[in-house]
Amino acid sequence: MSEVQKDNQIKKMRVDEVPEMKYIIEKDRIYKGDRVSKFLEIFASVLKFSNYRPVLEQYIKVSAKCSRCSVACHVYQASGDPKDIPCYRSELLLSIYRRYFSVDSSMYGRIFGGFELTEEHIDQMADSFWKCTACRKCVLECPMGIDHGMLTHLARYIMAEMNMAPRALVISTREQLHGATKNTSAIPFVALQDSLEFLEEEIEEAHGVKVKFPIDVPDAEYIFFAPVSDYMMEAETLMGIAVVMHAAGASWTIGSKFYDAINYGLFYSDLVLGRVLRNMEDEVRRLNAKKVLIGECGHASRSATFLPTYWRGDDCPPVINIMELTHKFLKEGKIKLDPNVIGDRVTYHDPCNIARQNWVVEQPRDIIKAFCSDFVEMTPNRSEQYCCGGGGGTVSIDEIRKYRTLVGGRRKAKQIQDTGAHYVIAPCANCKKQFRELMEDNKVDGELVGLHDLIFKAIKMK
Amino acid sequence: MESLLEFAKGPMFRLSFAILILGLIRLIVLAVINGFEAKSRGKDKKIPKHYVRKLTWGFIIPIRSFRVKPFYSVVSILFHIGLIATPLLLWDHAWLFQQSIDIGWTGITLSHEVANWLTILTIVTGIILLILRASTFESRFLSRKQDFIWPILLIIPFVTGYICANSAIEPATYNAYMLIHVLAGNIIFILMPFTKIAHCVLMPLSQWVTARSWKFPPETGEQVAMSFGKENEEL
Numbered sequence: 001m002s003e004v005q006k007d008n009q010i011k012k013m014r015v016d017e018v019p020e021m022k023y024i025i026e027k028d029r030i031y032k033g034d035r036v037s038k039f040l041e042i043f044a045s046v047l048k049f050s051n052y053r054p055v056l057e058q059y060i061k062v063s064a065k066c067s068r069c070s071v072a073c074h075v076y077q078a079s080g081d082p083k084d085i086p087c088y089r090s091e092l093l094l095s096i097y098r099r100y101f102s103v104d105s106s107m108y109g110r111i112f113g114g115f116e117l118t119e120e121h122i123d124q125m126a127d128s129f130w131k132c133t134a135c136r137k138c139v140l141e142c143p144m145g146i147d148h149g150m151l152t153h154l155a156r157y158i159m160a161e162m163n164m165a166p167r168a169l170v171i172s173t174r175e176q177l178h179g180a181t182k183n184t185s186a187i188p189f190v191a192l193q194d195s196l197e198f199l200e201e202e203i204e205e206a207h208g209v210k211v212k213f214p215i216d217v218p219d220a221e222y223i224f225f226a227p228v229s230d231y232m233m234e235a236e237t238l239m240g241i242a243v244v245m246h247a248a249g250a251s252w253t254i255g256s257k258f259y260d261a262i263n264y265g266l267f268y269s270d271l272v273l274g275r276v277l278r279n280m281e282d283e284v285r286r287l288n289a290k291k292v293l294i295g296e297c298g299h300a301s302r303s304a305t306f307l308p309t310y311w312r313g314d315d316c317p318p319v320i321n322i323m324e325l326t327h328k329f330l331k332e333g334k335i336k337l338d339p340n341v342i343g344d345r346v347t348y349h350d351p352c353n354i355a356r357q358n359w360v361v362e363q364p365r366d367i368i369k370a371f372c373s374d375f376v377e378m379t380p381n382r383s384e385q386y387c388c389g390g391g392g393g394t395v396s397i398d399e400i401r402k403y404r405t406l407v408g409g410r411r412k413a414k415q416i417q418d419t420g421a422h423y424v425i426a427p428c429a430n431c432k433k434q435f436r437e438l439m440e441d442n443k444v445d446g447e448l449v450g451l452h453d454l455i456f457k458a459i460k461m462k
Numbered sequence: 463m464e465s466l467l468e469f470a471k472g473p474m475f476r477l478s479f480a481i482l483i484l485g486l487i488r489l490i491v492l493a494v495i496n497g498f499e500a501k502s503r504g505k506d507k508k509i510p511k512h513y514v515r516k517l518t519w520g521f522i523i524p525i526r527s528f529r530v531k532p533f534y535s536v537v538s539i540l541f542h543i544g545l546i547a548t549p550l551l552l553w554d555h556a557w558l559f560q561q562s563i564d565i566g567w568t569g570i571t572l573s574h575e576v577a578n579w580l581t582i583l584t585i586v587t588g589i590i591l592l593i594l595r596a597s598t599f600e601s602r603f604l605s606r607k608q609d610f611i612w613p614i615l616l617i618i619p620f621v622t623g624y625i626c627a628n629s630a631i632e633p634a635t636y637n638a639y640m641l642i643h644v645l646a647g648n649i650i651f652i653l654m655p656f657t658k659i660a661h662c663v664l665m666p667l668s669q670w671v672t673a674r675s676w677k678f679p680p681e682t683g684e685q686v687a688m689s690f691g692k693e694n695e696e697l
Contacts, residue, residue: 004529042686049685051503054496055675058668061489062661065609067600071530082603091604103492104656141530143521144661145668150676161686174697271683272697308506310680357513 003380014080019402023166031162042161056097062144069138074411086138086148093155129155135352135387156268168397169264183228183260207461211246217253225261226295227429240452248334258283263303267393277310292319298351298428327363337371341458346372347421350385351428371458378415390434409438427451470644478651485655497671504677514669544584581624588617618646
């Protein structure tokens, strides 16, 4: 029996009481006029200038309402609310497209009536599309190939243009694009430098080697972008990355003008996605780096894969995730890991954004097996892996923590418990925050680490 | 009755069949054109071809179906095999085409027994699918009226066809059943390009169209903002 079939034998994960999911929107920017017309105007404009029309035309014609997607959805499994079934949620948006914009079906609607967009429907969408974590596990099960994650992204984009987006994400993005610090956590560069100097001392103390975090080195092979929260909160991940790059003799740099790989645009706005990536492009060009290296973060890596779309020109450098690079160094023998350091049981979580389409799946496993003797897989794993529950930007919205950890994260909590692992490796900044919170709220034992945290412990430095 | 039957088998069938074929061709052509337009508007021309092929073939030759709901998948696959193979490979249908347009495939048709068994299989699996749709909580919640009507509508030609092919009945009764058979078939043909049954030709294109649509045009965000005069506005 395959992993997926074994997984479907497991009984449902219904919670007894579903906590409220209510995120805060900035009050002074809420659109006060007729939301129905505004929604339709924005939708029309988006359709005119984007590539969404082909998929919407396709999806309204093929949806079979077979409910296979419901089996894969971690939110539906925990909440039991049929409005969380991915196809139902997608239909909230598709019914609008069908009625008002489709070539074939809008005529039927005009003659026979039927669905009409209302304020209540918009409220329902505002609620529902932020319960989805856009993990796209449902996409693997839909026989008609409907990408519910893309529809979540599109619905959120249209609502964001009406200023109906969670305040937590908007404020962070505003700082990243317009603020003085140019990152989502408003960390001034001097604070970052202090932090890095401190880490350099820690590395020397731990391994007896002087390792530098190179700032503003021109013509380096790799320019490194990490989620900025890592610089303050995931010191060991960064130290692990620095020692790997040092041991492999790689030429790399961090840019002082732009260093935050976080891109909330992937969650709620194509406009933001493009603007953040253009800032990234400016920094890459300023330092004339050859390749773009993204740290341990799923969404940051996947957002960066949109760089060829927004790059001005045809010479876009390749985008690499740090685990791909570490794996390459390991295979080439440039880094050596001590297999006797980590004796505890270890398990690995595949971040949705890098594993769902089979990008970074086997590389971290090869690395882990090289130095962890007791490695146990979760069920299911690899591209079938369940979302941590905090995907799609929901992890950054603190006011919905209970919903996120007790409903969205319930499946993941069970998976971790079933492995009995001590170290839970989650190589994604968002997943890390979510894991810590869900392990606390669901009372799951274990220590949450990034992959390079363990590499930092086990690497043999000369 | 007989003139009505002649009309249903003659001009009405020809019209319905034309609507079917032309409608489905139109859908394929539009989807392909849309996909290539998405390619030209998107700046990044590369798509994950291996992933697209794996998921597309995985549901056409439905190896992926058994991952969830295996019983439902088996029933659905058998239903589709019966649904597609029986009308296409039935000797009677091939013979009718031969008589009408001198193109037939009477050489590669099913034997009477096999056709009978396939017909019964289609009817039984169709009824089971309907029961599953009504009895599973999620399916019941999601389904629209058409999702319940389609299995019934699709079974009607099979039931009436089976009766006509196998029962010893009076000519008037035979004509009545044949009329229902042909009318049901015609209605199915007319509705196919305009409902979810279009998935018969559109399903293989979904993954490719999706992959193309993920490659955004670079100026979408700015152009949408400009159309509302917000291009210089802070977030």
